Amino acid sequence: MATTSTLTSELQGPADSSGINAAPPKTEMSNRRNSISLKQSILDWWSSPSELSRASFSSNSSSASSSTAATSVKSTFASSRLKNLKIEYNLYKAIFSDEIYVVPPGDAIIDDDELQDYPYYAQILDIELDDGNFLHEFYLQNNLDRPADGNDDQVLDLVVVHGYMAASGYFLKNYEQLLRSTPGIRIHALDLLGFGNSSRPKFPQELLTTPEDHEAQIKQTLEVENWFIDRIEEWRVKRGIKKFKLIAHSMGAYLMSCYLMKYNNGKEKSVHEFLAVSPMGTEPNYQSLINDSKYQFNHHAIGGDPFKELTARQKNITGGSQEDSTSNGKLSQIWKDLGAPKFPKVYVLRKLWEWNKSPFQALQLFGPFYSKLLSYWSFQRFANLVGNEDEATKDTDNTDLILKLHYYSFSIFNQFQGSGELAITKLINHEILAKLPLADRGLVEYLASNNVKTMWMYGDRDWMNSNGGKYVHDKISKLKSGISEFQVIKGAGHHIYLDNPEEFNKSSIQFLGLGK
Template structure:
């Protein structure tokens, strides 16, 4: 944890606006590591204080440091909050149940307790990947707290397709865009383990594994860091005792599918709750779920947008386009 703190501090040193980083203690004494970023030039004006805050929820295996390309830009006109999900990053690492409904509920309850502890009445809620799944679940349960829901390449929405028999060949085929090869390999090897077990099992070779297999992350931030800072950050986020990943494993089938697909529940969102979905045009997460979601609920309040030349990590692949898109969405709120 001390190495994670040191590496994260180097990343957060890039933030130009006012930064308040602290642990938010929940009623059960679990702690959520939280950043609040505000525009230092406008922090004393009533205009920014009155703006609905943007709350950002990271994806599986991530943490607040991965938003480093976005925090300054998005905090120009409103406060921005980012926190490490329970069981990830620097937040507390409690036991998670093996039941998918109970695991999801534990994540969502922690988000609501965090909101209460911070004192936010409502928020623009943005979630990436697993964070998008949990943000949607939260918005279904606490709709009065969400002014606008923003999903970024969300995980866990479509139902896992059943194998279909090709009548001409008699072979089973599943027609869908597949995840990258490394995702398939990890999913098959670790189907009986926690998803990040290989990192811990590698011991001192763990950081090298991250560097080798996730060079894409290093490239995404290479203009900010000319060393292994970001891949070291990812390693230290995930080399600790498994907690949030246990909850994720309980909720997932393989790495690509949810046991409780969110498309089965999106009709429970208030029809007039504004919902925006951003996909990377080159992502392994298909945007077809977004189109289906728009069909299920009120199209007038559901927007789907593709960000060109971006893969799953849209916010880091095309940070300027991502920040512009999110800022535009936020400005529709206030």
């Protein structure tokens, strides 16, 4: 792939000198809306910045030096990223109403006082971490009746975390209504490390090689979880966020459950409300590493090595643990009753799992046909997408809007795929069954004892196993009533927030106590 100004301009369409207002490519889509043309797909591939197909440049890496070559690499990487940020900016500009000012990426830093003049504003940020990586954040703020500086107790922060094969941009139909719901609210939408427009460091090889020892496998899974959640906690501290409400989807909901168990403890808890949207890995299953009850505790609890605690506990246990063996009829009946996610059991997917490969690594092999293949999904998935000011006229031609979301998808999925995407193979198997199921690892007891309110939300056409979420909800309710809710949204699949944004937004605002 190469970067050619002629091809780039053909890809982006008319633009001003900054490239910010670049329109999506005008293709032969006016008469058929199921994909982009093959010619356009080739142009997309040709103009894709090859710098982003490699692991992220880290300021703390061994390659970071004062040499001219290193400086050139860093500069090229930054300019390639800026192109992607402009694609993200164009997407938000197309979907939001004119009342929300979106700060253009790459511009000179705008004074905070100037931004306070807007009733609502949004900003694309990269928050640098101590190891040289960064978390990408889409930040929105409601300036109406904003609490005075220093009144931290009155500040309302909402954190949104995406799932696997997704990024913060897919919540584009939710941000504005959430933002308008509560004066002074601040929304922080994150791209997980190794996803979206966050850093994409190479995923540690030692976390991909499965150890033979059973307890070592549990430890490895915990280390994979820590790879994500430790960065999120560092981000929270750097952003000065003391308390926040939380929305997380799928893999993001699984990881944020782990985050809560590790970091949301003590008297000064940060999170009191957690909306788990079609969470991954809830149900007990035959693949679990913790079917024996001696492993069913909060491994993320701070205070030392959990396996030392396990050893101490085992000394006080007499007799065998036959009642906890995987051959036990009670366990088998639970697995049968709860079932599993209705995800297609595809041979290719199973092999990708065995090889620790991302599905997008396979798609990238299609080269110039990649954008074409992805566009079939884009035009089907986002067929009903309209801008926030066009809700009353849903018959409006939305081709340009779909194209913007397609190019956002292509820009994030065509980056380095040897990063966060690989972690999924160590958290679940190809049947979407968790190695450390949320129902069995102390989460229920943690939520009840810490009085963390949760909602377990699914779509009525969701392939994720809603029985697992209902099982967790019921277990919480038995321990402590009134702190857990369960809801199924009609007319929605796994991506509830996209399929039925109106009901999703309404339920989110009500559950989180926004607008009060």
